[in-house]
Every structure is written in structure tokens, then in C-alpha cells.
Amino acid sequence: MRIKSKILIIAGSDSSGGAGIQADIKSVTSLGSYAMTAITAITAQNTTGVKSITPIPSKEISNQIEFTSKDIKPHSVKIGMLHSTQVIKSVIKSIKKLKLKKIILDPVMVAKGGAKLIDDKAILVLKKKLINKVDLITPNIPEAEILTEIKIKSVLDMKNAAKILLDLGAKNVLIKGGHLGSNRLKDIFVNKKETALFTNKKIKTKNTHGTGCTLSSAIATYYGCGKTLKKSCELGIRYVNNAIKTRPKFGKGNGPINHLNSFIIEKKFR
Ligand SMILES: Nc1ncnc2c1ncn2[C@@H]1O[C@H](COP(=O)(O)OP(=O)(O)OP(=O)(O)O)[C@@H](O)[C@H]1O
Numbered sequence: 674m675r676i677k678s679k680i681l682i683i684a685g686s687d688s689s690g691g692a693g694i695q696a697d698i699k700s701v702t703s704l705g706s707y708a709m710t711a712i713t714a715i716t717a718q719n720t721t722g723v724k725s726i727t728p729i730p731s732k733e734i735s736n737q738i739e740f741t742s743k744d745i746k747p748h749s750v751k752i753g754m755l756h757s758t759q760v761i762k763s764v765i766k767s768i769k770k771l772k773l774k775k776i777i778l779d780p781v782m783v784a785k786g787g788a789k790l791i792d793d794k795a796i797l798v799l800k801k802k803l804i805n806k807v808d809l810i811t812p813n814i815p816e817a818e819i820l821t822e823i824k825i826k827s828v829l830d831m832k833n834a835a836k837i838l839l840d841l842g843a844k845n846v847l848i849k850g851g852h853l854g855s856n857r858l859k860d861i862f863v864n865k866k867e868t869a870l871f872t873n874k875k876i877k878t879k880n881t882h883g884t885g886c887t888l889s890s891a892i893a894t895y896y897g898c899g900k901t902l903k904k905s906c907e908l909g910i911r912y913v914n915n916a917i918k919t920r921p922k923f924g925k926g927n928g929p930i931n932h933l934n935s936f937i938i939e940k941k942f943r
């Protein structure tokens with residue numbers, strides 16, 4: 674099979690393989706592309722929770738981004754867990770230095786089991802300095818609440834939060850509805866010109882470990898292959914939905930989804 678595009682992933686490692694860098698590599702690969710990585714932290718976790726987090730020094734994160742991208746230029750970049758102010762600043766610097774384009778930011782803040790993955794000062798820096806430098810941000814509802822300082826209880830609230838994020842400098846926003854209580858899940862894509870609502874039936878399962886990481890790396894892959902951002906979101910959501918539907922029931926807690934459930938990008942569109 675011919676490799677469709679090259680994607681750089683900047684994110685944390687999940688030893689259990691369901692989320693983080695591992696989910697990203699699996700998603701990019703399943704969608705027919707080539708994954709490169711810059712690891713920001715190492716977590717020891719399983720489906721029941723996070724045992725420990727070891728941050729990688731920011732200089733080492735920059736080394737991974739810069740040395741890799743200098744040699745193999747990525748078509749798009751997915752950014753996940755950035756745990757500190759210094760790491761965020763280094764990543765911004767490296768992106769600028771290497772002139773990296775087509776960047777998707779998943780502003781990871783809390784793991785599904787409740788462990789906090791970023792400190793408060795870093796959240797502020799992410800909000801002020803990073804979201805205006807990427808092409809798309811993909812917060813879930815709790816993350817969108819923290820970034821916008823509003824409560825989100827409905828689709829209308831999601832739309833309002835997305836508008837606030839645009840006002841804060843985001844170019845495109847996808848707010849993920851996985852945390853809303855209804856039985857129809859809605860993800861909303863918004864930019865200054867258009868709004869799109871993607872609706873799916875909520876699948877009744879606790880095995881949704883890594884849905885967010887998987888979605889943002891799938892979006893980055895489609896986007897790197899030349900699809901529009903809106904189309905990339907639509908296709909990424911479909912990929913995640915199929916992956917939840919065919920989940921393997923591993924582990925005693927929030928189990929992983931099925932990354933192998935890919936539908937290949939058939940047409941030559943780049
Ligand atoms: N039970 C479910 N059934 C169907 N789709 C779901 C379900 N849970 C999440 N999704 C979808 O998965 C995608 C990721 O959304 P979610 O809100 O779970 O992200 P997240 O909270 O960032 O995930 P993570 O906990 O992995 O960080 C969205 O497209 C959402 O609609």
C-alpha cells in the first residue's frame with residue numbers, strides 16, 4: 674500500500690495503548706499514513722486509571738520535533754498533552770522555527786479517570802499563546818468550559834463556547850459532545866464562516882478510552898491528505914464511531930476502542 678501522508682504527533686505516551694501517542698500512531702497507520710512522534714510525557718496507566726506521569730524535559734521535546742521534521746517534513750501535526758508552560762513555549766518555538774503547517778491541537782487537560790494532565794498556569798499560556806497559532810482546536814466539554822469560563826449544558830452552550838474560542842483567536846473549533854448526557858451525541862465544528870453539527874447515537878459503553886486522541890489524530894491524517902478541515906472532522910468522527918462500535922472489551926475499567934477499524938482513504942486527493 675502506498676503511504677498517503679506524513680503526520681507528526683506531539684503527545685504523551687499511554688502505556689496501556691488505548692490513548693496518547695499509541696492511539697495516535699495506530700490511527701494514523703490505520704488510515705494509511707506515516708506517523709512520527711515527539712513524546713512529551715510518559716504515563717504508566719491502564720484502563721482503570723493513571724499511576725504515574727513522568728514529564729520529558731522541554732529541550733528533549735523540541736529536539737524530537739525539530740530533528741525529525743528537518744529530515745521528514747510532516748503534511749500535518751497533531752498536538753496532544755502539553756503539561757507545563759515551558760513545554761508549551763518550546764513547542765510554539767519549534768513550530769515557528771520549522772514552519773510547520775496544518776496543526777490540530779487537542780487541548781488535553783484531564784484523563785478519563787480524572788487525573789489532571791496540565792497545570793493551571795499552563796492552561797492560561799495555552800489559551801493566550803497557542804490556540805491562535807493552530808488550525809483547529811478540539812476541546813471536549815470540560816476543556817471548553819475551562820477555556821471559555823462558561824458552563825456547557827446544551828448544544829446552544831457549545832455554540833456559544835465555540836464563538837468565544839474564535840474570539841480568543843482560534844481559527845477553527847470542534848467541540849466534542851461526548852460528555853453531554855443526551856442519547857444523541859453532537860460534535861460542533863465552527864469557524865467564522867460556517868457551522869456544522871455532526872450527530873451520532875450514543876453507544877452505551879464505558880469502553881471509550883482514547884476517543885479524543887484518536888479523533889484528533891484521524892482529523893490530522895485526513896487534513897494532511899488534503900481534505901478540508903470540515904470534511905476531516907466528519908471523516909474523523911466516523912472513524913471513531915466505527916472504532917467504538919467494534920471495541921474489543923479489554924481491561925477492567927474504561928477499555929480501548931478498535932483502531933484497526935479503518936476505512937482507507939481511497940482516492941488520490943493530494
Ligand atoms: N459513547 C459514545 N458513543 C458514540 N460516540 C462517542 C461516545 N463517546 C464519545 N464519542 C465521540 O468520540 C469523539 C471524542 O469525544 P469525547 O468527548 O469522548 O472526547 P474526549 O473527552 O477528549 O476523549 P478522551 O477522554 O479520550 O480525552 C467525539 O466524536 C464523540 O462524539
Ligand SMILES: [Mg+2]
Pocket residue numbers: 779781813885886
Ligand atoms: Mg480528550
